[in-house]
């Protein structure tokens with residue numbers, strides 16, 4: 001199977017999200033006492049994850065953006081946390097953070113299938129940026145392109161320009177930058193408020209009209225401690 005050959009560990013997307021819920025129940029995160037969020041790419045191929053998160057956790061706070069970067073800042077995070085159920089001042093919240101990539105049956109990364117389109121790509125925002133990087137034409141000239149401008153600026157700070165990443169490496173860089181940004185902002189909140197949270201991250205892989213998840217980081221922050229959880 002191409003996904004296993006390229007990525008190694010993987011789970012079918014619904015099974016992955018279901019198993020994160022089963023694991024989090026053991027840490028007392030449930031749909032009754034927690035709020036969930038999703039930080040995915042805007043791409044319609046990614047939205048199956050949002051639907052499944054909603055099926056399990058209830059209404060989902062949506063942080064999604066081009067490429068799945070975190071763009072909502074401290075205001076978005078404040079809003080999300082203030083919507084979490086309040087149990088005597090304690091709040092619980094869950095972050096699902098995914099970047100994404102297509103792969104075809106020949107193992108070509110970046111390729112995916114879409115209804116009515118013969119040759120299509122994912123993630124388009126990252127591929128576009130990567131093309132600019134390789135041609136040394138990265139620019140911010142279009143004022144009506146703020147989200148992509150942010151993506152370029154944020155990822156440029158993570159990239160070694162003398163050794164450009166390939167698409168899969170850029171997908172991982174993007175995911176890790178997003179996780180880092182959310183965790184760093186959360187530090188300010190968990191110090192001052194009674195908040196416990198879980199963060200689940202991975203790469204969504206589109207392969208033959210199905211979505212799979214390559215797990216990355218899964219942590220639970222409770223009682224001022226971070227616990228790392230293995231899902232596979």
Ligand SMILES: [Zn+2]
Pocket residue numbers: 041042043066067068100122123124125126
């Ligand atoms: Zn995308």
